[in-house]
């Protein structure tokens with residue numbers, strides 16, 4: 212397996228030992244706050260300096276503002292949670308005007324996560340966000356395609372390729388496509404995205420789930436179904452990263468159920484260069500920092516110098 216993850220020994224932050232080069236961008240460490248679980252960083256910024264993070268993937272953006280789904284929008288599950296927040300966000304223009312300047316004050320990579328109803332909408336957002344100079348665009352393909360009768364872009368290689376091409380054509384920053392695990396062959400979708408121009412891939416998004424209140428005999432979520440995330444999904448994420456890393460030759464941001472450094476190391480051994488921390492931040496705001504420190508401890512304790520020393524180094 213070849214991993215396109217050239218490592219740098221120096222970077223601007225001086226934190227050389229944990230730095231990762233990803234699509235030609237230096238991340239000071241491999242830990243990225245996962246989209247939708249970190250807002251625009253305002254709340255977490257009250258707990259610690261966000262410059263401690265390798266990157267922040269912001270709350271999913273749409274072309275126009277969205278109120279999201281009706282409540283209840285979250286439900287607890289064993290070792291995880293279900294959510295159907297429904298992409299509540301102020302819209303891409305308000306993000307650029309009101310949130311990006313504040314985020315830019317931190318010395319961390321800013322990743323704009325985008326969702327669209329059509330491929331054209333994705334393209335328009337990619338152009339606006341490139342003008343605004345975000346570091347990377349993350350394309351959430353787990354959205355219903357209005358023109359294809361609501362079928363999710365992310366479940367079809369042809370639709371993923373169409374969206375990726377449109378974003379790539381409009382973007383002037385690296386493009387990362389975020390894959391859904393709700394497919395029978397995730398490697399096939401990964402290859403379609405890379406062939407259409409994706410510079411990187413991130414995975415996994417949430418797994419489709421559902422819970423029922425047995426007293427009322429009604430679904431717990433107003434949306435009926437929702438996305439499963441948290442510790443419970445780590446083994447699915449490790450499997451998906453492993454399969455995708457063997458199928459493509461672009462760097463991977465791996466996520467799904469990461470709670471500590473050892474979880475992150477599993478995803479890196481499977482092929483991830485960067486690691487996302489999502490649901491874990493809800494129970495412990497410091498989770499991303501602890502994950503970063505845990506990766507460093509593993510590297511030091513096992514004779515490795517750099518994060519890239521373990522990326523894709525599964526002994527199988």
Ligand SMILES: Cc1cc2nc3c(=O)[nH]c(=O)nc-3n(C[C@H](O)[C@H](O)[C@H](O)COP(=O)(O)O)c2cc1C
Nearest residue numbers: 245246247271294351415416440441467468489490
């Ligand atoms: C409440 C919530 C909102 C999310 N919103 C988005 C989103 O807007 N865009 C996106 O690509 N992923 C979104 N995700 C998925 C996460 O970024 C991540 O891929 C997933 O939760 C798995 O990681 P985790 O188990 O560490 O949370 C969301 C997840 C949660 C729990």
